[in-house]
Amino acid sequence: MTTATGSSPAAGSKLPPLTGGKHKRRMGEVALIATFGGLLFGYDTGVINGALKPMSVELGLTALTEGVVTSALLFGAAFGAVFGGRLADGWGRRKTIITLALLFLAGTAICVTTPSFEVMVLGRIILGLAVGGASSVVPVFLAELAPYEVRGSLSGRNELMIVVGQLAAFVINAILGNTLGHVEGIWRVMLAICALPALALFFGMIRVPESPRWLMAKGRREDALTVLKELRAEDRAVAEIDDIAQQISASRNETRIGFGSVVRDRFLRRILLVGIGLGVIQQLTGINSIMYYGQIVLIESGFEANAALIANIAPGIIAVIGAVIALWMMDRVDRRRTLLTGITLTTVCHVLIGIASFALPEGSAARPWIILFLIVAFVGSMQTFLNVAVWVMLSEMFPQHMRGVGMGVSVFVLWCVNACVSLFFPSLVDVVGITGTFFLFAAVGVLSILFVYREVPETRGRTLEEIDEGVTTGTIFLEHGKR
Template structure:
């Protein structure tokens, strides 16, 4: 397949040898498993507040406002962590940055577990936020840069699957601890402390993992890059990919492009805006308001507090099931099609929740179960069609020389939207109820559908280098509306 180069010409055809089975495939799977402990921590630390908030509020004397501050402090910290993590990983390396994030996860957990006051809890949650944001930026890039293009979606998407597994783990741990030791003072501290275990596993595991070969090439360390590629590819495939990536890196170096000078290129700016738009649209579905305040929503729907804690496991289970299906879809369906399906289904669910809330007033015995069913359908649609697709696209649409920076900016905006929603969601529900809240989410979903249809390009089935060449010329918006045979 011929592709355009950054200077407007046509790149030489390069046919990569096919993927083969062997020890190198198993090594790639092990690297992905270890790295995605960052996603597991992301999920647990964002989900654990769902059940820990009520006993924490009683112990620390929190008000509705300070509850929102405790919840959103992690999210604002994540916005900073995403931006800093992306830039740090460009200069320091993906692997070393993930190791630093593991240490930050552990430190933040300890501060939260032993927090005596509201102020210390906010500090601890902010530290966790820095780690969560950094992981949300660096881990998907690390996986995408290690994965062969043929299975990049399923490899990079494993991080999102681990996020929802972490959230489900938080919901299950909360339900068990909350119902068995619910009367114990400081029960929420036990809930929070569990996060220390995967933080230790991530640190120990990453000590033995290799660096991203594409990052090594960008730093002129070609021999090290080939050594890493040889661990996770057949010898012929490793050398072919090496030549392809090295050629593109040399072109970028000759063009003297840096992350800031690249922003003078209208096509780089446009793809950055696509990344920002995808991140914000994903968050404004309201998915994380369910993950953070699911118990609150279910109590509002009519469940008792303890029953809501147990019922809250259902969205967590469907999120994992949807994540597994979503990984499979990454290899079967175009990214744009997946996103359009996802936003269509979640928007329908939003309006149905709002309608059910009107049709079944408070006191109707069917109300809590119907709303729970619709919330589960919403979460399932979100995890099956949207979450994995968005994170995979953010990991693959940006050129190498601005990849860490650009995904950092995109995920920074994603986390700011998440944080604002986390901060104001309790007040929004208090002001307009479930009905008004979900109708607002539905309106935003319609806007997101228009954005995806008109602005988001297709990326499935192509190497990162082929995508990069089309992004830097704008051809990705005109030529590749559907995937073609990858070079």
């Protein structure tokens, strides 16, 4: 069991302390470049919020085809997560991310130049493959590069960049929509901006080293040590490489990475189900219904269309603030405690949104502002306590020999749930209104609290090798009274 300070005795006693200076700066530079994948993730998923309305007019979309355009990226992301993880295991994290940058550019080009609904869907699917791949590969890449002491905050930077990308999309949508909304094809400009971070990711990753743990798994010890010396002091790099080598040597008989092998092992199957559960919990909070359809929710609450486009920036701002706080918390507060706090707060917000929608009459001057405030509180709670924690845990909880499969399957399910919620959310609001929709989210929240309390193990303060050993032997599941 981890201590209150989050530093396990085994981890702290084995390795020399971290040093600052050039190694810390280089680690920060590598993390910044890799998280452009998260920025692209955020922008591509958020831009549809404002681009959909003018796009619908020009391409002649119906309510059904609007849902198809929105969810096409998400279904593509589900498959991108699976194949991205497998490709990263075989080809390397760095090469895979470079390939994803090219997919982002290709998908953007198709969407910007599309002459029809069908071509737009194709472009959105390609973007989805890139988004899903980035969502599964970038967090693992960061976790494998990071020292265990700061792994949470470093891995969590990807989630910060996701919400920065979404905020950028909301701001750009609001500016272009309110100043140039009358210009035909303005939505194409909104989509085209995605090419800038895609280029930055492509050229930046050319200068970034490969994951040392992936190199060690491929028998390339000297290359792995060279990478670690670039990011750590020499004594720390040598000690870490010995730790990694010892763990890989101990698990040589566990080099199976197929899905069938995972489900036949009870401990690997259990950690996979925990990963899937975390992905489902995150999406069934309804967070992305706000990020994708925030304008619709705010119009339903009583805002005018243009005012809703501007008000939609508020959740984006609080999401960024929450992510910054979450990064500070990641290496100071236990993961389980963070998750339980987040689910509790978001569930309370769901109940309050449902009550406000029911109790405040339509046409009331206070109604839209109160609901906006509660939505901002919900997004802030979600981002501070849940989003970052979920992605960090998914990146670190799977053993090396199943990390690609575990991350890929978990994120595949996450994206499938995301796509289903996004596809049916407008219809759900039409049928049961905001009140019924958010009460439903609250009911799911109660079940989520029980799941996390019972099944999710603690990972803070452990090296990846210690987590690997704890999962494969089953000892990590014995904490907190779990059997």
